[in-house]
């Protein structure tokens with residue numbers, strides 16, 4: 001095959017941004033911007049999409065951008081391209097966060113890449129009750145393997161450890177509700193103006209307050225329309241509660257942890273599992289410290305609820321995304 005032209009490379013990079021828009025982000029703020037210049041694609045933070053009262057440290061922004069970067073890698077690999085990603089060391093203040101260059105991959109995409117690429121369209125954040133069937137430990141280990149290339153470690157919490165995390169989640173939910181600016185920010189991202197293409201729509205928010213499963217209390221999103229699936233009276237949600245850690249708290253490590261999060265979510269989706277990423281417990285300093293103590297020397301960046309969806313749960317509708325021309329700038 002002849003070497004790809006700059007035109008081929010630019011077209012491949014442009015084409016890969018569309019599927020990458022399906023990446024999850026806190027409050028569906030989509031805090032990313034892509035710039036296509038010469039033969040490379042830059043990922044930048046869109047500073048107008050930060051959540052200053054919810055995500056004070058800016059970790060949610062970096063995690064969302066990391067998810068988008070990993071989605072982009074998968075989309076490129078699925079079309080026969082190998083991506084070289086240079087993470088920029090200085091984080092959100094520096095532009096860009098990462099620079100992506102590509103070349104033809106050595107072989108055809110492997111079956112795993114194909115599975116993960118297909119999962120990008122299907123993945124949803126599911127806040128409903130999950131089934132009473134536990135997730136086998138081997139599957140959780142496979143999810144942990146997916147995080148490792150990006151410096152992420154997925155810790156399963158059980159017994160007393162899980163009780164500590166669950167209690168911290170309950171307290172974080174209470175404390176954040178009282179935090180000045182938090183309720184208004186939540187309102188802003190759950191009640192968007194017409195045609196906004198972002199935020200958490202009513203159909204992704206539960207209709208009854210506040211979602212609590214066994215010992216877990218999730219972030220409360222107001223005035224939703226999403227119904228719980230029907231289940232027997234003795235039904236118990238058997239979801240696993242895991243904590244993903246980063247190498248350290250540098251912006252590059254948190255960005256890479258976002259890639260790890262995406263890798264875990266796509267792997268879980270491709271295996272038929274449902275997931276809820278949760279950062280609320282890590283946004284309140286006191287509860288964050290408790291989790292940090294629990295998982296050892298690497299900082300926790302996101303909690304992840306993983307389980308089997310109820311057998312007859314309605315499929316969730318996709319949440320909106322901004323169109324390509326709002327998130328991609330092309331420089332000739």
Ligand SMILES: Cc1cc2nc3c(=O)[nH]c(=O)nc-3n(C[C@H](O)[C@H](O)[C@H](O)COP(=O)(O)O)c2cc1C
Pocket residue numbers: 022023024025026027028059060063064067123124125126127199200204218219276277278279280302319
């Ligand atoms: C870094 C990050 C933090 C998130 N934190 C929470 C959370 O605390 N609670 C929650 O219900 N959803 C959380 N989410 C899920 C987002 O709200 C969700 O990704 C977004 O609304 C888009 O919906 P989708 O994932 O179904 O595409 C988080 C997602 C990311 C990437």
